[in-house]
Amino acid sequence: MVPKVVFGEGCFDQLSTILTSQKQEKAPFIYLVDDTFKNNTQFLDRINLRFNDKLLFVSADEEPKTRQVDEMVKNIKTEFTYLPSGIIGIGGGTVMDLAKAVAIMLNNKGSAADYQGWDLVKKKAVYHVGIPTISGTGAEVSRTTVLTGPVRKLGINSDFTPFDQVVLDPQLTKGVPKNQWFFTGMDCFIHCVESLNGTFLNAFSQSYGEKAYELCLEIFLGDSLSEEESRAKLMMASWHGGMSIAYSQVGVAHAMSYGLGYVLGTKHGVGNCIVFQHLKEFYPKDVALFEQMVAKHNIQIPQGICKDLTSDQMDTMITVALGMVPLWENALGTNWQEVITPEKLKALYLKM
C-alpha cells in the first residue's frame, strides 16, 4: 500500500517540501508529465525544477509499453551519473504506470518485460511519487503497473510497485475533456462491479469496493454535487476502487478489454466501456446503470471496432483475453472454461 498521501484542493504545492527530505546530492528528480500540460505554463510554473532536475513530457495517446520504459531508463542512465533521487509521475493511469515502471527498472536489471507477472521484482524501486490529474484508474494506489510487452499485456505486480507518496489534489483534474472524464471514471465503476460480483471477494475489498461504487453512482447519476465536490469525490472513488481490486480481482470486462488493448491499442478506459455495454449476461443490474450514465452524460461509445479484424487478429485477441486466468476465475469461478469458450468470446467481440 501507499505509505504516504496528502489530499486537498491545492495540495500540489506541498510537493517541493515533500521532496526536500528525499533529495540526494547531485541526483536529480525526474518528472514525467502528461503532455496535455505542455502549453499550460500556469501549471508548469508550479513545478520547481532545481539543479539538474528534469521534466519529460509523456504522451498518453497510447497505452504504456515495456520498450518505452526500457528506453526511458536507458536515457536517464546515460544522461545522469547518479541514480535519480526520485521519479514523479504527473498525469493519468498511463503516466503513473510509466513512472512506477521506470522507478522499478532503474534499480533492476534487464527489460521491464522480464518482470511482467507477480512478485518478480527483486530490488526496491527508486523513490517515486504519483500525482493523478484524472481519476478512475486506481493506478495511484495499486501495486501493479500495466504494460504492453512483446508477448503480453500484463502488470508488474510487486511490493515495490506502489508509490512511496501520492498527492491527491482534485484541482488538477479540472479541465479534463468530458469523454475522458467519463471513460476513466467508468474504469473505476467497472472495477468495482467486477470486484463486488467476483468469487474472490472478501470483507476488506468489499468495504472499499462498496464505497467507490456508491461514490460513482453519486457522481455519475446524482444531481446534488457541485463540480468541486464531484472532482474530490471521484478522486476518492478512484482511490477506494484501486484498493478494492488490490485485494481481490477484476473480471470479464477487464479481461476482454486487455484483448482490445493488445490488438487494437484501445485505451483502457474506453475499452472497458466498449466491452461492458455487452455484458448484461454477467452484470445485468450494473450494465443497466451504466446505460443510464451513458445516456445522462450523452456519451458516444465507439461502435464496430472489431468488424474489420483479420482472423489472426481475432485469434490473438481471444488468446490474450483467455490468458487472464485469475480474472476469469474471479468472475465465474473455477469452472470458468465451461462458460467462456473461444467461440463465445468471438461472438461477444463481434458485437463491439
Next chain:
Amino acid sequence: MVPKVVFGEGCFDQLSTILTSQKQEKAPFIYLVDDTFKNNTQFLDRINLRFNDKLLFVSADEEPKTRQVDEMVKNIKTEFTYLPSGIIGIGGGTVMDLAKAVAIMLNNKGSAADYQGWDLVKKKAVYHVGIPTISGTGAEVSRTTVLTGPVRKLGINSDFTPFDQVVLDPQLTKGVPKNQWFFTGMDCFIHCVESLNGTFLNAFSQSYGEKAYELCLEIFLGDSLSEEESRAKLMMASWHGGMSIAYSQVGVAHAMSYGLGYVLGTKHGVGNCIVFQHLKEFYPKDVALFEQMVAKHNIQIPQGICKDLTSDQMDTMITVALGMVPLWENALGTNWQEVITPEKLKALYLKM
C-alpha cells in the same frame, strides 16, 4: 499510512513468513501480547518464537503510560545486545499503542513523554507489526499512539508511528467479552460521528468515515450478518474509522473522554460511551442511534462515576479536556470557547 496489510480468517499464520524477511541476526523479535491470551495455549502455540525471540504479556487493564513504555524499552535494551529485529503487538488498542511507542523509543533518546505531540520524533522506529484482537480503536492504522504521561494524555503523532505491517485476522476477535466488544466498537462509531460532523471534514476523511459509520450501523443495529461476517466487517469498520480520523479529527466525546481517562483511568472505549450518551446537544441523531444500540445489545453503561470527584480532580479533568484544542475546533469551529466553558463542562461531567 500502513504500507503493508494482510487480511482474512486465519491469515495470522502468515506472520512467520512475513517476519522472515525482517530478521536480523542475533536481534530478537519482541512480542507484546495482551495477557488475556495467557492461558490460551492453542493461540500461543501459533506464535513461532525462534532463537532469542521474546514474548511479553501486557495487561490492558489500564490505559498505556509513558513510564510503562520507558520501562519496557529499558528492559529490552538491558537484556539484549542488539536492537530488536521488530516489535509485534498482539491485542487491542492499549497493546498496539504500546508496541508502536516501544518501537519508536528503541530508536529515540529520552522518555516517551518528550515526544507526546505532533511530529517530534526524529528517528525511524524499529520495524513494528500490529495484530488487532479486538476491533474499534483504529490503533492498527493510525499515526498516533495515545499515552498517559506525567502532564498530559496525548498521542505521539508522527510519520514513524504507523505500523510497517498489519495483520487483520477476524478470527482473532472471537471470544471478546460482549461489553468490551460493544465499547470498543463504539469507539469507532463515535470517531466517525465526530469526524463526519466536524469542521475539518474533507472528501478523503468523509469517504472513509461514511463507510465505517455504515458498517457500524449494519453490525450493531442490523440483523442480517452471521457472526463471522460481523467480525470481519467490524475489523474493516475499525480500519476505515481510523483512516477517517487520521485526516480529520475527533470531537467533543473524545476530548471529554480524555479527561475521564486522565483523572479516573477510565478506559477509552467505555469512557467515550459514558460521555457520548450526554451529547444530544452536539450530535442529536447519532446519540439517538447510540441509545438504540445500547438497548438492542442490553449494555449497562457505568453511571455516577464523577459524583465523588474532589474539586481538584474536577478542575484537572476540565483542564485536560479543554486542552484538546484541535478536537474542540473541529467539533465547534474557531469560536468553540464561546460554546464550551469550564462551567458547561463541569455540568456535563456531573451527569456522568
